[in-house]
Amino acid sequence: MATGSIPGKNRNSSARGKGPSKESIVDILRHRIVEHELPPGSKLREAVLSEEFNVSRPRIREAFGVLEDRGLIERIPNRGAVVTRLEVDEVLALFEVREVLEALAVRLATEKTPPEAWADLDELFGKPIEDAMERGDLDFYVDCVTEFRHRAIVAANNPILAAQLDSLYDRTRVLIRRLVLVPGRALKGMRQHQEVLQAMREGNAELAEQLKQKNIRSARDSFCEYKKYLL
Amino acid sequence: MATGSIPGKNRNSSARGKGPSKESIVDILRHRIVEHELPPGSKLREAVLSEEFNVSRPRIREAFGVLEDRGLIERIPNRGAVVTRLEVDEVLALFEVREVLEALAVRLATEKTPPEAWADLDELFGKPIEDAMERGDLDFYVDCVTEFRHRAIVAANNPILAAQLDSLYDRTRVLIRRLVLVPGRALKGMRQHQEVLQAMREGNAELAEQLKQKNIRSARDSFCEYKKYLL
DNA sequence: GGTTACATATTTGTCAACACTATTGAAAAC
DNA sequence: GTTTTCAATAGTGTTGACAAATATGTAACC
Structure with a gap:
């Protein structure tokens, strides 16, 4: 159900190779x-x-x-x-739901995992990402956030939540990626993730949840402000 | 997408009536x-x-x-x-997600609606439901809670949230209905809904959200305690 | 009597062809 | 020259039949 596989270029491609499943x-x-x-x-x-x-x-x-x-x-x-063409109202609706579901993933991940398990992510969001930001390497930032998301969802250990988040994310993927172009957005996002990670390393699940929710809400605000450029 | 219609017995039913859509x-x-x-x-x-x-x-x-x-x-x-046969783990996963999504619906409903709009629901959860509880009329209780749910989702005005909640609810409907048989569950649920409604009438969206979350969590606890009877 | 092997039958997976609807282009009328 | 009507075409909606795979029941053998 959770669409985890990475499709795209691959077998089939018309050459009588028996159709894909x-x-x-x-x-x-x-x-x-x-x-x-x-x-x-x-x-x-x-x-x-x-x-x-x-x-x-x-x-x-x-x-x-x-x-x-x-x-x-x-x-x-x-x-x-x-x-489907996304309308502004629909994007806002998606953000409203993502706000609580992504936060839930972070809380569950924190509750269900020993704090030490986040050491490597915390390290990644330290010097490496700060350096990347200084040289304007947005790809690296996006990769880090993607990795954070992935780790949180896996650690949350909830297939239903994973499927729902995948479904939500599918409909806004390009939009979210465009969002990092908004002036100051990436920097803000980085700081917010650092705060979330710190709460996770302290095992403070509720705080991590609140901080993650603030993070998504702040992303939504950025979208609202720049929506005419983003949609 | 939101599967709102009430299907079941109706047209078609094999009699050459041209198949349903x-x-x-x-x-x-x-x-x-x-x-x-x-x-x-x-x-x-x-x-x-x-x-x-x-x-x-x-x-x-x-x-x-x-x-x-x-x-x-x-x-x-x-x-x-x-x-699909539900496993215990899956039910718990569903509850974890429902906990935040139902709470979200209540918060959004409170934020997007003037407090007076909840007067009739508040009235319903006053004397009528208390009387019903005294005479052990569980059907009435279930109807009230269903109506509450419906009103909250409509007022939340978020099609994506509505669809996700429908999907979650579909997979646990009979289970949730069985849950009211647990000793003291219905009474507890009634009191919790009364608290939520009071917060909504005061326009306190955050409080209503928290109370609704507690309500679902308490339902999950009841399920855990009686799971061997319920599944 | 129990077990294994085989043949039959049922059910899913797949396909190619047919019918219907909407769009697009051209032709004729104003 | 513009508009309206009609026909041709492309594409979807639907159907029935065919092939592959699994389950079942029977018979033979140990």
């Missing part, structure tokens, strides 16, 4: 959509996909069904499937 | 599963369903895809689909 199909499509390889508004034609994956149209159709249920595409009767 | 199919199946009309472990045969709904098997298959993605059924290759 159904889960692979939704994962590949999901990947293309969340990475804006298929930007919002793109039409998804069943025929071309069925030919590319060497499978029949009903299999594509089945994949469309779950993609639609996850809110990644919209299907208009007799008109076909289109990649 | 795809969304109807997953809603009908969803309804049967969450109400334990199809208890955990039931086998879902594509052929009988396609005949009952007067549709072809690929349509059933597509519905199975989203049901599987939502975690309501499991599909074993070449073996078919069975209704």
Whole structure:
């Protein structure tokens, strides 16, 4: 259920290599959509996909069904499937939910893990990331935050939470990545993560949860301020 | 996406009435599963369903895809689909997430609505429900709590949150209903809801959120204590 | 009597072809 | 020259049938 695998370029690719499994199909499509390889508004034609994956149209159709249920595409009767376009209200709604779920992940991770386990992450968010920030290495910052997210979700040890967060994250991935371009956002995010990590190293789950929630809320505020540049 | 409609008995029902739409199919199946009309472990045969709904098997298959993605059924290759059986760990995981999401709904509802709007609910949770409790009318209690839930979710005005909560609730509906049988549980739940409502009438969103979170956590504790009777 | 092997039957997985709807282009009328 | 109507086309929605795999029941053998 948790879509953990990393799809994308790989086998199949039309060359009569027997089509990929159904889960692979939704994962590949999901990947293309969340990475804006298929930007919002793109039409998804069943025929071309069925030919590319060497499978029949009903299999594509089945994949469309779950993609639609996850809110990644919209299907208009007799008109076909289109990649969902995010509206401002929807982004704010996503942030509202992410605010409590990401915070929950941090709290559970802190509760369920000995504080020492966060030493390496804490180290990563020390000198290495500060150096990266000074030289404007945003990629490194994004990688660190991604790693933090991943570790927290794994440590939270809650498959349902992981699936829900994945689903939320899918719909805002590019947006969140664009957000680091907002002046001062990355620096602020780094400081906030350092605070969260410190609380985690002290085993203070409630504090870590509150700080993480503040972090997401502050990200949402940044989005609001710069929304016309970001959407 | 938010599965708000109330499916079940209705049109179609095999009598050559042209099959129901795809969304109807997953809603009908969803309804049967969450109400334990199809208890955990039931086998879902594509052929009988396609005949009952007067549709072809690929349509059933597509519905199975989203049901599987939502975690309501499991599909074993070449073996078919069975209704998911809940494990204790999974129930606890669901409670952990519900704890923060239901609380979020209450906070957002309080923030986005004038306090007077809760007068009728507050009234309902006053004398009427106390009387019902005295005469042991559990149905009335369940109806009140359901109404509270519904009102909070609508007032929260967040489609993503509504969809996630629906999905969580689907997987534990019968369990939660059984929970009111636990000695003292209903009474405790009533008092907790009264406290939450008071906070809402005072416009104290943060307090209402915390109280609602405590309410769910206390429900989880009750489940833990009586899990061998409930599962 | 119990166990194993085989044949049958049921059920899932997959596909290719058919029917219907909407869009787009051209042609004719104003 | 502009607008309206109609036909052709492309693409979705749906169906039924076919192939592969598993479960079941029976018979033979130990």
